[in-house]
Amino acid sequence: MASSQTLTTLFILSLLSFSYAASAPFKLPKPKAIHLPIRKNQTTSQYYTTFESGHPESPTIIDALIDLGAPSVWFDCTTYVSASYKRASCGSNRCKKAKGLSCVGCNSTPRPGCSNNTCGVFAYNPFHDYLTIQELGEDTIRVYSTDGAYVWFSYDVPKFQLSCADSLTIERLPGDHTKGLVGLARAEISLPSQISSFFKLAKKFALCLPSSSENGLGDVYIGGGPYYMLPSIKDQSLSLVTTPLVVNMFGTGPIISEGESSVEYFINVKNIEISGKRVSFSPSLLSIDTNGVGGTKVSTTAPYTILQSSIYKRFVKDFIKEASLNNIKRVNSVAPFGACFDSKTAPNTITGPAVPNIDLILEGRNVRMTLYGANSMVEAKKNVICLAFIDGGAEPTTSIVLGGHQLENYILEFDLTSSTLGLSSSLLLQNTSCSHSRVY
Numbered sequence: 001m002a003s004s005q006t007l008t009t010l011f012i013l014s015l016l017s018f019s020y021a022a023s024a025p026f027k028l029p030k031p032k033a034i035h036l037p038i039r040k041n042q043t044t045s046q047y048y049t050t051f052e053s054g055h056p057e058s059p060t061i062i063d064a065l066i067d068l069g070a071p072s073v074w075f076d077c078t079t080y081v082s083a084s085y086k087r088a089s090c091g092s093n094r095c096k097k098a099k100g101l102s103c104v105g106c107n108s109t110p111r112p113g114c115s116n117n118t119c120g121v122f123a124y125n126p127f128h129d130y131l132t133i134q135e136l137g138e139d140t141i142r143v144y145s146t147d148g149a150y151v152w153f154s155y156d157v158p159k160f161q162l163s164c165a166d167s168l169t170i171e172r173l174p175g176d177h178t179k180g181l182v183g184l185a186r187a188e189i190s191l192p193s194q195i196s197s198f199f200k201l202a203k204k205f206a207l208c209l210p211s212s213s214e215n216g217l218g219d220v221y222i223g224g225g226p227y228y229m230l231p232s233i234k235d236q237s238l239s240l241v242t243t244p245l246v247v248n249m250f251g252t253g254p255i256i257s258e259g260e261s262s263v264e265y266f267i268n269v270k271n272i273e274i275s276g277k278r279v280s281f282s283p284s285l286l287s288i289d290t291n292g293v294g295g296t297k298v299s300t301t302a303p304y305t306i307l308q309s310s311i312y313k314r315f316v317k318d319f320i321k322e323a324s325l326n327n328i329k330r331v332n333s334v335a336p337f338g339a340c341f342d343s344k345t346a347p348n349t350i351t352g353p354a355v356p357n358i359d360l361i362l363e364g365r366n367v368r369m370t371l372y373g374a375n376s377m378v379e380a381k382k383n384v385i386c387l388a389f390i391d392g393g394a395e396p397t398t399s400i401v402l403g404g405h406q407l408e409n410y411i412l413e414f415d416l417t418s419s420t421l422g423l424s425s426s427l428l429l430q431n432t433s434c435s436h437s438r439v440y
Contacts, residue, residue, distance in 0.1 A: 028153050031145035031223070034195050035438070038066065038218030040210050044127075045303035046174035047209055047404060049182055049220060052142040054082035056156050059142060064180035065173055066220070067126065068207075068300040069253055069264035071187035072098065074123040074134060075180025077113030077164030085112045088119040088136040088161070095119035098136050098161055098189050112137060113164030121163050124254045125181070126301050127172040131254050135164045143195060148226035148235065151438045157198050161189045184220075184300075185253075185263035186416060195222045206237075206413040206422075208434035209300070209404055211374065216435035227411055229432040236411050240422035243267055243362040245414070250292025252397055262292070265414060267421055268363035269296040269400055272315065275322045275356040281311045285399040294399045298412070298421070302403035304378070306392035311399065312338070319387055322356040337378070337386035344383055346373065351428045353377050353385055360402075362423075372426055375406050409433045 036049045047066045052059035053075070060082065062075050088094040090103040098121050106114035112135075119136040141160045144151045170179055183190045184205065192205040201223030208229070210218035221227060225237025248262040269286055272279040285308055288295035307315060316338045320330060329342040346353040352374025360369040378388040388405050411434075413422035427433050 028155065029145075031153070031155060031199055031201070033146050033148065033201065033221050033223035033225070034143045034155075034199065035146035035151050036143065036220040036222075037438070038208070038210060038220060038434075039063075039213040040218070041174040041178075042212065044174035045404060046127075047218070047300055048174060048178050051182075053139055053160075053162070054080070055084040056140060056142065058083075059140075062180055063175065063178045064182040065126075065178055066182050066184065066207075066300050068184045068298060070124065070126075070181055070183030070190070071185045071263050072121065072123075072161070072163060072183045072189045073181070073191055074163040074165050074169075076167065076170045077111070077135075078167050080112045080164070082112060082139055084158075085137055085139045086159075087112075087115040088138060090117055090119050092119065094138065094161060095121075095136060098163075100136055101133060104133060104135055106135075112139075113166065123163050123165050123169055123181075125169055125171070125173065126254075127174070128169070130169060130171070132166075132169055134166070134169065137162060137164060146221065146438075148221075148237075149228035149230060149438075155199075157195065160194055160198075184414075186265070187263045190263075192222045192414075199223065202415075203417045204413060204415040206411055207300070207407070208411050208427075209408045210433065210435040211408040212435060214435075216437045218434040219436070219438075221413075225413070229411075229427055229430070229434070230436055232427075232430050232432045234430065236424050236427075237413070237422075240411065240413055240424055241364065241367050242415075242418075242420040242422050243364045243367050245416075245419045245421050246288065246295065247419075248288050248292050248295065252292060252297070265298045265421070266295050266398075267298065270361045270363060272311075273359040273361060274315070274318050276359070277318065277322070279311070279315050279318050281314050285311060293397055296400040296402065297398045298402045298407070300404050300407070302401045303405060304388045304390050304403040305406045306390045306396070306401040306403065308392055308396055308399040309394045312389065312391045315389065316387060319356060319358075326354075326356065328355060331384055334380035334384060334386055336390055337380060337388065338391065340380060340384050340386040341377075342383060343379070343385045346377075346385065349373065350431065351426060355385075367423075369410070369423060370426065371406055372428065374428055375408060375410075375426070378405060 100119035104120035351372035
């Protein structure tokens with residue numbers, strides 16, 4: 001096992017590499033993977049990242065919401081100034097690649113986001129529930145390489161496709177400084193697709209969502225592992241279990257093109273267990289039918305897992321029963337949660353409150369995602385913890401939407417070549433988490 005002296009030495013070498021890069025120009029090595037940080041906004045329970053966009057000599061720092069199901073990158077251009085920005089003209093190859101719909105124009109002074117005869121693409125704000133057509137353009141963005149443990153060198157990615165948004169589009173985004181959105185979906189102009197293509201990396205990316213940003217940041221890895229979650233020196237990529245990614249042949253998001261499959265990420269949940277006992281509900285709800293309805297979707301913008309009503313009601317009933325067997329006292333519910341408990345009767349452990357474990361049984365040989373108290377419960381108010389699942393109604397498009405709270409402190413690797421989702425066990429079991437201090 002590595003000593004603290006070894007980890008300190010690695011940190012010093014990292015700093016020396018930056019010092020050398022600043023004082024002696026040299027050809028940057030081809031990155032093996034690219035890293036972006038993840039922060040959590042505690043008020044909205046949303047995750048966002050930060051990157052630099054614009055001319056390398058005067059870039060603009062952009063905070064952008066992370067949306068696993070969105071196909072593109074967009075941000076507010078109303079005050080954006082960049083000498084390297086270029087609009088995409090109507091009918092151009094770049095417009096076709098972005099699935100541009102129409103030409104847009106502008107009667108004001110020309111600037112990024114205000115041009116004539118320009119390709120128009122959709123921009124969608126999931127919190128404002130606002131869909132609009134905005135200008136497609138391209139600019140240079142700056143990203144950073146990683147060895148899985150530390151961040152090393154910065155790289156400029158020219159001609160990165162993005163769309164400009166106006167002030168109305170960005171309303172109600174989480175936090176005071178979030179001015180855009182980073183899409184990670186299965187689409188040609190999503191962030192991982194463009195980055196992987198530019199650097200010729202493996203077509204895969206991984207997320208490690210933090211439960212808080214107070215003690216460090218989470219991770220977006222583009223290009224694959226290794227994944228080191230210090231102080232652990234274990235390469236987490238070597239112990240991931242995999243389940244197939246399912247393609248829903250019908251569009252499910254707000255931006256739907258007729259005849260095209262969904263760009264969102266679906267998996268097969270075979271059943272749900274609480275304390276090892278199966279929750280009983282109609283298994284047909286777990287399959288995607290011929291109209292694209294049903295199944296299980298993975299989401300970073302749903303704060304908590306959403307269950308179709310008949311699943312939810314039986315799930316909550318069974319959880320309450322198992323909690324009572326463990327002498328966990330139920331208290332009045334706190335909206336929007338259906339079952340709440342006295343936290344003093346569920347002692348805290350390394351994996352959160354000591355409540356019944358929830359297992360999502362996934363497609364594959366002995367593949368399951370075990371949710372411990374840190375991921376199944378949320379503190380609603382003082383001394384009250386609630387089951388962090390939401391009733392999605394009787395007829396939702398998707399039966400189960402796995403939300404961010406349930407994904408925190410797990411590594412999720414989306415491999416688009418093999419069409420699989422790699423999944424770690426809870427990092428809390430290893431006395432580590434998705435909150436780290438990596439050198440930037």
